[in-house]
Amino acid sequence: xxxxxxxxxxxxxxxxxxxxxxxxxxxxxxxxxxxxxxxxxxxxxxxxxxxxxxxxxxxxxxxxxxxxxxxxxxxxxxxxxxxxxxxxxxxxxxxxxxxxxxxxxxxxxxxxxxxxxxxxxxxxxxxxxxxxxxxxxxxxxxxxxxxxxxxxxxxxxxxxxxxxxxxxxxxxxxxxxxxxxxxxxxxxxxxxxxxxxxxxxxxxxxxxxxxxxxxxxxxxxxxxxxxxxxxxxxxxxxxxxxxxxxxxxxxxxxxxxxxxxxxxxxxxxxxxxxxxxxxxxxxxxxxxxxxxxxxxxxxxxxxxxxxxxxxxxxxxxxxxxxxxxxxxxxxxxxxxxxxxxxxxxxxxxxxxxxxxxxxxxxxxxxxxxxxxxxxxxxxxxxxxxxxxxxxxxxxxxxxxxxxxxxxxxxxxxxxxxxx
Numbered sequence: 199x200x201x202x203x204x205x206x207x208x209x210x211x212x213x214x215x216x217x218x219x220x221x222x223x224x225x226x227x228x229x230x231x232x233x234x235x236x237x238x239x240x241x242x243x244x245x246x247x248x249x250x251x252x253x254x255x256x257x258x259x260x261x262x263x264x265x266x267x268x269x270x271x272x273x274x275x276x277x278x279x280x281x282x283x284x285x286x287x288x289x290x291x292x293x294x295x296x297x298x299x300x301x302x303x304x305x306x307x308x309x310x311x312x313x314x315x316x317x318x319x320x321x322x323x324x325x326x327x328x329x330x331x332x333x334x335x336x337x338x339x340x341x342x343x344x345x346x347x348x349x350x351x352x353x354x355x356x357x358x359x360x361x362x363x364x365x366x367x368x369x370x371x372x373x374x375x376x377x378x379x380x381x382x383x384x385x386x387x388x389x390x391x392x393x394x395x396x397x398x399x400x401x402x403x404x405x406x407x408x409x410x411x412x413x414x415x416x417x418x419x420x421x422x423x424x425x426x427x428x429x430x431x432x433x434x435x436x437x438x439x440x441x442x443x444x445x446x447x448x449x450x451x452x453x454x455x456x457x458x459x460x461x462x463x464x465x466x467x468x469x470x471x472x473x474x475x476x477x478x479x480x481x482x483x484x485x486x487x488x489x490x491x492x493x494x495x496x497x498x499x500x501x502x503x504x505x506x507x508x509x510x511x512x513x514x515x516x517x518x519x520x521x522x523x524x525x526x527x528x529x530x531x532x533x534x535x536x537x538x539x540x541x542x543x544x545x546x547x548x549x550x551x552x553x554x555x556x557x558x559x560x561x562x563x564x565x566x567x568x569x570x571x572x573x574x575x576x577x578x579x580x581x582x583x584x585x586x587x588x589x590x591x592x593x594x595x596x597x598x599x600x601x602x603x604x605x606x607x608x609x610x611x612x613x614x615x616x617x
Contacts, residue, residue: 202593202594202597202604202616202617203591203592203593203594203617204589204590204591204593204616204617205574205578205589205590205593205596205604205614205615205616206587206588206589206590206614206615206616207578207581207582207587207588207590207607207612207613207614207615208563208581208586208587208588208612208613208614209581209582209583209584209585209586210447210582210611210612210613211447211448211449211611212443212444212447212449212450212451212582212607212610212611212612213449213450213451213610213611214451214452214609214610214611215451215452215454215609216440216451216452216453216454216606216609216610217453217454217455218432218433218436218437218440218453218454218455218456218457219243219245219247219271219432219433219436219600219601219602220241220243220244220245220271220430220431220432220433220601221245221391221392221395221430221431221432221433221434221435221436222245222248222250222251222433222435222598222599223365223392223433223435224391224392224395224396224430224431224433225241225244225245225248225251225430226250226251226254226292226294226297227294227297227369227392227393227395227396228241228395228396228399228428228430229241229251229254229255229258229275229294230254230294230297230298230300230301230373231297231301231373231396231399231400231403232258232263232275233258233261233263233281233298233301233302233305234301234304234305234373234376234377234400234403234423235277235305235403235422235423235424235425236277236281237277237403237423237424237425238274238275238276238425239274239275239399239403239425239426239427239428240272240273240274240275240425240426240427240428241272241273241275241427241428241429241430242271242272242427242428242429242430243271243429243430243431243432244267244271244272244273244430245271245430245433245601246267246270246271246272246273246601247270247597247601247602248597248598248599248600248601249594249597249598250292250294250598250599253289253290253292254292254294255273256289257285257287257292257295257298258275260282260285260286260287261281261282261285261298261302262277262278262279262280262281262282263275263276263277263281264276264277264278281302281305281306283302283306283308283309283310284309284310284311284344285298285309285310285311285312287311287312291312291313291314292314293314293366294314295311295312295313295314295345296311296314296324296327296345296366296370297366297369297370297373298311299311299327299331299345299347299370300327300330300331300347300370300371300373300374301373301374302347303331303336303347303348303349303353303374304353304373304374304375304376304377304378305377307348307349307350307351307352308346308347308348308349308350309346309347310341310344310345310346310347311344311345312343312344312345313340313343313344313345314345324345326360326361326362326364326366326367327366327367327370328345329358330358330360330367330370330371330374331347331349331353331370331374333356333357333358334349334353334354334355334356334358334374334375334378334382335349335351335352335353335354335356335378336348336349336353337349352377352378352379353374353375353377353378353379353419354378354379354380355375355378355379355380355381355382355417355418355419356378356380356382356383357382357383357385358371358382358383358384358385359385359386360384360385360386360387360388361386362386363386363387363388363412363498364388365388365390365392365393368384368387368388368389368393368415369392369393369396371384371387371415371417372384372393372396372397372400372407372415372417373396373400375417375419376400376405376407376417376419376420376423377419377420377421377422377423378417378419379419380418380419381416381417381418381419382416382417382418382419383414383415383416383417384414384415384416384417385413385414386412386413386414387412387414387415388498388499389409389411389412389415389499390498390499391431391434391457391459391460391499392431394409395430395431397409397415398428399426399428400423402426402427402428403423403424403425403426404420404422404423404424405417405420405423406418406419406420431457431460432455432456432457432460433457433599434457434460434461434503435503435505435506435509435572435599436599436600436601437453437456437457437461437482438461438464438506438509439509439575439579439600440453440484440606441453441468441473441475441482441484442468442509442510442512442513442579443579443582443610444484444486445468445472445473445474445484445486445487445488445489445513446489446512446513446516446579446582446583447582447583448486449484449486449610450483450484450485450486451483451484451610452478452481452482452483452484453481453482453483453484454480454481455480455481456480456481456482458477458482462500463500463501463502464502464506467492467494467502468513470490471489471490471491471492471513471517472487472488472489472490473487474486474487489513489514489516489517489518489556490517490518490519491514491517491518491519491520491521491556492510492513492514492517492521492522492523493521493522493523494507494510494522494523494524495523495524495525495526496524496525496526496527497526497527504525504527504528504531505572506572507523507525507531508531508534508572508573508575508576509572509575509576509579510523511523511532511534511535511538511552511554511576512538512576512577512579512580513579514554514556515538515543515554515556515559515561515580515583516556516558516559516583517554517556517558518556518557518558519555519556520553520554520555520556521553521554521556522551522552522553522554523551523552523554524550524551524552525550525552526550529550530547530550532545532547532552533569533573534569534570534572534573534576534577535547535552535554537566537567537569537573537577538561538566538576538577538580540564540565540566541561541562541563541564541566541580541581541584541588542560542561542562542564542584543561543580544557559583561580561583561584561585562584562585562586563581563584563585563586563587563588563589564584564588564589565588565589565591566588566589566590566591567590567591567592568590568591568592568593568594568595568596569592569595570595571595571596571598571599572599573595574590574592574593574595574596575596575599575600575603577590578590578596578603578607582612593616604616
């Protein structure tokens with residue numbers, strides 16, 4: 199696994215072929231779903247190099263699962279001993295522990311997991327997760343640094359009304375509902391590619407799930423799930439990152455396994471903002487272009503995901519003129535802009551709006567800090583266009599969501615060092 203504390207990067211022109219790895223935001227959910235069965239689950243196109251994936255696998259092993267990784271993109275998850283109900287874990291937590299709690303409670307009637315970690319994006323409470331487990335008949339409480347749930351008679355199907363289209367809560371309700379008695383209906387779900395990928399795996403394991411568009415998901419509980427083999431979808435966030443890197447460096451990149459269907463809105467915005475894009479058989483060819491200012495607002499799929507906006511801020515830094523970004527899901531998720539300002543970016547935050555005053559480039563190398571996963575990647579993109587060397591500290595954040603990030607940059611001609 200590639201992991202580094204510091205990443206140094208210099209200005210360059212990117213050229214070549216790069217392959218999109220399996221999606222982090224899908225793979226972690228699929229790993230959690232493996233807790234629903236004692237049978238073997240095999241994931242292909244699995245992003246084994248991700249730091250968060252490795253942590254999740256170690257958590258599964260702490261619960262009693264055994265895992266075998268074959269090559270760089272296949273993992274097999276088996277269960278030889280009884281599954282533990284409490285995840286004893288002293289290391290860094292990840293937000294996916296909430297899904298593990300849902301799976302444990304659904305299958306064993308009880309679970310306890312560390313309170314979730316992950317990117318610090320402001321208030322990311324877990325009240326929706328508590329609500330949905332309680333709606334399914336579980337008792338949920340905090341015990342120190344652990345979140346616990348108990349349903350000794352099993353979960354019971356129910357109607358779950360989500361007050362907002364939460365990705366994690368939708369996933370947890372689907373996972374928990376697969377083994378609940380009766381029918382669970384999830385109203386106002388967030389139908390994202392990663393959720394559809396989770397549902398595809400669960401159906402392969404024998405779950406009965408029907409999706410009624412963005413209105414609701416219906417899960418009819420079954421007595422047990424079997425094993426399955428499943429291919430993880432391509433990572434749309436990595437795809438957008440390479441697309442943006444190609445344009446802002448005036449590069450020429452072919453992005454293999456590009457997930458067109460998941461990025462229609464983003465592609466429309468970037469085409470109108472100057473990207474020169476050409477569709478290949480299973481790839482996207484990016485032949486440079488010119489970064490024009492952008493105006494975007496994040497929102498539920500198929501809109502622009504909140505994770506995309508730091509990457510597009512790097513685009514805006516290269517553009518000439520004012521760009522405006524509003525993150526409605528995580529207002530104030532603009533801490534990275536202060537780090538970009540160390541490289542010469544001019545910006546201001548007005549209410550929930552980030553205004554970036556681009557001057558066609560003009561950034562210079564500096565020492566900056568990756569405040570979270572996507573912020574780290576965005577700073578790396580800025581470093582590709584800055585004069586001098588940029589040093590990114592806490593660069594391990596990037597390894598949480600990008601497989602072989604530095605190596606892929608080098609394969610495209612970038613001068614990158616890590617330590």
